[in-house]
Amino acid sequence: MQQVSSFNNEQTGRLYLVPTPIGNLDDMTFRAIKTLRAVDLIAAEDTRHTQQLLNHFEITTRQISFHEHNTEQRIPELLAKLKAGQQIAQCSDAGMPSISDPGKELVAAAVAAGIPVVPLPGANAGLTALIASGLAPQPFYFYGFLERKHQQQVSELQALVNRPETMIFYEAPHRLKKTLATLAEVLGNDRQAVLARELTKRYEEFSRGTLAELRDYFIDHQPRGEFVVLVAGNDHPADEQGAGEGTPVEQVDQEIERGLSTNAAIKLVAKRNRLNRQDLYREYHHIGE
CATH class of the missing domain: 3.40.1010.10 (Tetrapyrrole methylase, N-terminal domain)
Known part of the structure; x- marks a missing residue:
């Protein structure tokens, strides 16, 4: 040692x-x-x-x-x-x-x-945002910046979809819109989230709502300043190793009801049940029948 x-x-x-x-x-x-x-x-x-x-x-x-x-x-x-x-x-x-x-x-x-x-101890944007977010402050999972390409972000977030902790991300203003869209796609439209911008500065601001609400807000508003993106943990995490409830197709419908997009739900259920994603995709959409 x-x-x-x-x-x-x-x-x-x-x-x-x-x-x-x-x-x-x-x-x-x-x-x-x-x-x-x-x-x-x-x-x-x-x-x-x-x-x-x-x-x-x-x-x-x-x-x-x-x-x-x-x-x-x-x-x-x-x-x-x-x-x-x-x-x-x-x-x-x-x-x-x-x-x-x-x-x-x-x-x-x-x-x-x-x-x-x-x-030396000192300022940290993630923790500063967390304590004022209104989301559960502990446990939390600090991730930082996601990858820039869409498919890479999807892969990263699929690994996080079942985490129960409040998750902390950083994002630049020019990438915020796309990142919010991907977060909603993979984690679900109804997942609660908080955006903190310009922390400790004159125009410090917190925006709170679901991922879908925050995504839609920035369709018509231009993001300004550096952002901390905080996302509530999953309060109904699926068993990654288990078969879930119902058939895989029924599980896909359940995940869609919880807010996931169809593609994200298919990927999650396929991984959970160790199925080929393309096979489940074809089965769900009745392709080849």
Whole structure:
């Protein structure tokens, strides 16, 4: 078992994981400011964006870029600096490092090298939205961003359709409409959901309703700002390994009554009963009879 205290390895530097505000700069903690001032180097997702934060708090620490496109290049460089005794803070543009943001590869590399990793608490969009959503706050299941292509989203959501926990997703405004449509298609029109946008900012807003209601609302309204999408868990999860109630065709009708689209219901029932999806599709639609 590897155990490294943040205070017992004085020959190397420490990697500090520093959360930054998700909107309101007043959410920056005293400890975060103190840490960014004290370290030798800040590894930032976007140095231009982070510079605005540093300027606001009069922090003059030098920066280096660290983002998803230069991870392989930067990690050896940052590890070398840490092993030489430099103190490094890593931060993303907003919120917690590594949570749908850069950081996890650097943390894993530091841990593997025996370098102390020091996490600071701070703002997180998913939890901030969850506690004000009105949905069950625990247990919850954090997913983050879904894949962008429709069929990939369908596959991801089919694996989540029976989860009883409140689910937390992130989505960009230009993809929100399509994602809401897919959520309704797979999880069901009647599933309760909450959209949180512009959290901690001046135009913070929560929209609550069924997935169908939220989908239809944004047909005529343009999404603005970054969104947290919270979806209620399934309060009647089907037994993935069991045969369900009735014939497969009857089970498809039951899932449609619960709000799933016909195709999503066929896929779910086929998986539940270990049937060929195309065979069930033909049987349900009386193809070839």
